[in-house]
Amino acid sequence: xxxxxxxxxxxxxxxxxxxxxxxxxxxxxxxxxxxxxxxxxxxxxxxxxxxxxxxxxxxxxxxxxxxxxxxxxxxxxxxxxxxxxxxxxxxxxxxxxxxxxxxxxxxxxxxxxxxxxx
Amino acid sequence: xxxxxxxxxxxxxxxxxxxxxxxxxxxxxxxxxxxxxxxxxxxxxxxxxxxxxxxxxxxxxxxxxxxxxxxxxxxxxxxxxxxxxxxxxxxxxxxxxxxxxxxxxxxxxxxxxxxxxx
DNA sequence: CGTATATTTCGACTATTATGGAAATGTGAG
DNA sequence: CTCACATTTCCATAATAGTCGAAATATACG
Numbered sequence: 001x002x003x004x005x006x007x008x009x010x011x012x013x014x015x016x017x018x019x020x021x022x023x024x025x026x027x028x029x030x031x032x033x034x035x036x037x038x039x040x041x042x043x044x045x046x047x048x049x050x051x052x053x054x055x056x057x058x059x060x061x062x063x064x065x066x067x068x069x070x071x072x073x074x075x076x077x078x079x080x081x082x083x084x085x086x087x088x089x090x091x092x093x094x095x096x097x098x099x100x101x102x103x104x105x106x107x108x109x110x111x112x113x114x115x116x117x118x
Numbered sequence: 119x120x121x122x123x124x125x126x127x128x129x130x131x132x133x134x135x136x137x138x139x140x141x142x143x144x145x146x147x148x149x150x151x152x153x154x155x156x157x158x159x160x161x162x163x164x165x166x167x168x169x170x171x172x173x174x175x176x177x178x179x180x181x182x183x184x185x186x187x188x189x190x191x192x193x194x195x196x197x198x199x200x201x202x203x204x205x206x207x208x209x210x211x212x213x214x215x216x217x218x219x220x221x222x223x224x225x226x227x228x229x230x231x232x233x234x235x236x
Numbered sequence: 237c238g239t240a241t242a243t244t245t246c247g248a249c250t251a252t253t254a255t256g257g258a259a260a261t262g263t264g265a266g
Numbered sequence: 267c268t269c270a271c272a273t274t275t276c277c278a279t280a281a282t283a284g285t286c287g288a289a290a291t292a293t294a295c296g
Contacts, residue, residue, distance in 0.1 A: 007141060014136035017213070018129055019254085027212050039273060049256050054274050056254090073263050073272050081215045088209065094145050095135070096206065097199045137284085157243060167286050172244050174284090191242050191293050 006090055009064070013087045016063035021048055022056045029066055029079040036078030038071075124208055127182070131205045134181035139166055140174045147184055147197040154196030156189075 017023050024046050029037060037045075043053040057077055060066045064083045069076050135141050142164050147155060155163075161171040175195055178184045182201045187194050 007138075011136055011138060011141060014132050014141075015253095018132035018136045020125075020129060021254095023125060023129060023132075023213075030213055030215055033215070040271095043273090050273070051256055051258090051275080052254075055256095058274085059253095070263090075273065079215065084209075084213055084215075088206070088214065091202075091206065091209075095141075095148050095202055097148055097151065097197065097202075133283095139284095158241095161243090168243070169245080169286055169288090170284075173286095176244085177283095188293090193243065 007094075010087060010090045012063045013065055013083065016060050016065055019056070019059075021046055021053070022060055025053075025056060025077075026060060026065060026079060029077060030081075030084075032078065034078060036067075036069075036076040038074035038076055040074065042077065125212075128205060128208045130181040131183055131201065134178050134183055137174070137177075139164055139171070140178055143171075143174060143195075144178060144183060144197060147195060148199075148202075150196070152196060154185075154187075154194045156192040156194055158192065160195065 017026060025042055028042060028045060039050075039053065039057060042057070043050050046053065048056075057066070057068075061068055061077075065080055065087075066077050067080050069078075135144060143160055146160060146163060157168075157171065157175060160175070161168050164171065166174075175184070175186075179186055179195075183198055183205075184195050185198050187196075
């Protein structure tokens with residue numbers, strides 16, 4: 001019954017995403033891919049004061065949705081796809097009625113056969 | 119560019135789910151199916167004071183994730199699968215890296231064919 | 237009607253989250 | 267070593283969210 005762990009983790013992730021600026025940041029980082037973006041670049045793109053952005057980046061990091069690495073003077077943030085995957089998994093598993101949710105959104109996705117390991 | 123509408127809606131939904139009791143309620147209602155459950159039954163099952171529960175149910179309703187209907191003296195709440203579907207769609211579309219997210223969740227799903235009519 | 241049941245609204249309060257300027261920290265260059 | 271740069275931490279403040287008892291509302295029943 002380590003189920004509570006999952007829902008706690010889920011709530012953390014949901015809370016992290018449930019905020020205008022943070023959702024914007026996360027979308028940006030998902031687009032940016034594995035390379036990620038520097039805090040400065042993110043801050044500029046999203047348009048909030050640096051200290052506020054730092055706060056939001058910390059929230060997302062704490063929720064495990066993004067990772068941080070240093071590259072010289074800059075801190076580079078990148079989306080953690082596995083974490084997002086896990087979140088989607090939880091929601092699909094617990095919050096979707098049978099077959100309905102998690103549709104293969106629009107684009108052609110034929111040989112979808114990636115077995116979930118989680 | 120009615121894109122902002124979507125992300126606003128998404129944030130509302132995420133905020134609604136990002137709370138221990140509300141996530142519990144929503145999961146409960148997803149299980150309960152189209153029939154739904156009375157406020158009283160939910161309150162008892164989740165174990166919070168009635169007035170608190172009322173607050174949470176209002177949040178979920180306001181986010182469009184659940185529906186309310188009256189049945190005699192009781193108010194019956196039910197999960198709105200379409201809304202959850204839309205949320206999953208947004209996340210898959212905007213917050214998932216290419217093919218990775220929204221997997222065909224683990225369990226054997228052979229003849230599961232209950233068309234959720236919603 | 238009057239009474240019991242189901243649930244919400246009100247109100248007062250506590251707790252958590254968000255904001256942003258100023259100061260501190262880490263890093264590289266000259 | 268000093269300076270510029272990138273970013274965070276600190277702190278005070280404002281805003282929002284959550285809690286729950288008590289009073290109000292809606293519905294049914296005799």
